[in-house]
Amino acid sequence: MNFCENCNIACDNERCPKCGRKKLRTVQEDDFCLVAKVDRLFGDSLKYILENENIECVFMPYGTGVNSKFALPLESYLLYVRYKNIDYVRQILKDYNA
Ligand SMILES: [Zn+2]
Numbered sequence: 001m002n003f004c005e006n007c008n009i010a011c012d013n014e015r016c017p018k019c020g021r022k023k024l025r026t027v028q029e030d031d032f033c034l035v036a037k038v039d040r041l042f043g044d045s046l047k048y049i050l051e052n053e054n055i056e057c058v059f060m061p062y063g064t065g066v067n068s069k070f071a072l073p074l075e076s077y078l079l080y081v082r083y084k085n086i087d088y089v090r091q092i093l094k095d096y097n098a
Contacts, residue, residue, distance in 0.1 A: 003027035008034050008080055013043070029084040032058060035078050036093055043077040050081070055089065056080045064081075 002024035003009070006013035010033040015022050027033070038046060043059055050057045057090045059077040 001029045003014040003031050003033070004081075005052075008032055010034075012084065027030065027083050029082065031083045033083050033086055034080055035079060035086060035089055037062060037076050038079050038093075039076045040076055042096070043079065046079070046092070049092065055081060055085050 001010050001012060002014070003026065004011070004019065004024050006021055007016055007018045008031070009016055009018055010027045010031070011024075013023065016024060026067055047059055050082055058080040060080065062078045063075045078092060079089075
């Protein structure tokens with residue numbers, strides 16, 4: 001598995017699917033990788049679940065420019081977790097989104 005340091009994306013490809021960068025390195029267990037975009041309410045409960053399980057996670061606010069402009073709450077988060085936890089967290093996402 002490769003890893004793009006620009007985008008924090010783990011991928012099988014030689015090129016990053018997001019920025020197109022070619023010089024990817026091998027992903028490390030402790031790299032924070034983008035898992036998914038989650039909506040704000042779900043993100044808040046997910047954060048609670050992950051913290052309860054001692055899984056380190058980063059929720060980056062992600063929203064439309066309009067919302068930030070009017071100081072409205074942002075609509076969603078980009079969720080990053082360490083690569084070693086990524087499969088587990090994807091499974092949680094599946095379970096909750098099903
Ligand atoms: Zn990239």
